[in-house]
Each structure stands twice: as C-alpha cells, then as structure tokens.
Amino acid sequence: MDGLGKILILIGIVLVIVGILWTVIGRLPGDFVFKKGNTTVYFPVMTSIVISIILSLVFFILGKFK
Template identity: 70%
Template sequence: MDFGKIFIIIGIVLIVVGLAWSFIGKLPGDITFKKGNTTIYFPIVTSIVISIILSLIFFIIGRFR
C-alpha cells in the first residue's frame, strides 16, 4: 500500500471520529461527579459505543484484506 493512501484513510477516519464525537459526546449513562470546583467525568456508555463502532470498522476492513 502507498503511504499517500494510508494518510488519506487516516484522515477520513479522524474526520468521521470527530463528527461522531460531536454527536455522541455525552450519552445517558455517562457518569459525572461535581463537587465544588472539581468535575470528574466517566464516559462509560460513550466508550462502549466507540468500541462497538471501531470493532465493526476493523471487522469490515479485515474482510476485504
């Protein structure tokens, strides 16, 4: 594979991830703790959704290799 094609694929993946992140930023099920000036955010559901999406992408890429 050519390096140019790899960089194009990486760029497309980053654009898709950026667009998806703006839509699934804080889903119900993500845990947020606020105490005074401190905020702790645990994106549990968002992590699960991203994991499923990446698993599907890598599965599809693996099928075409």
C-alpha cells in the same frame, strides 16, 4: 509509500468520523459526571463503548477487503 499514504488517509477518515460522533453523541445516559466544588470529573463509559463498537465494525469490514 503508496500503501502508507492510503493507511494515513484511512486513519484520518476514521478520526474525523470519531470526532463527529463524539460531538453528535455527546453525553449518553451511561456517562458519569461527578461535580464537587470547582472540580468536575467526567467518565464517558457509554460513549466509549459505542465508539469501540463502531471502530470494531469498521476494522472488521476493512479486514475483509485484504
């Protein structure tokens, strides 16, 4: 259970960091917003790429410690 607890804490920390980045980064220039009438469709393409790169780096660094 010790290992499971550490993994859950790590996942929680990663989620908090992603949440903070999501609010700070917000809508980058590569994000697409389509508005028509009462409907708005939002495609966060650039934000997803940035978050993917950050998570890849985090997991790469964590993989070096195993």
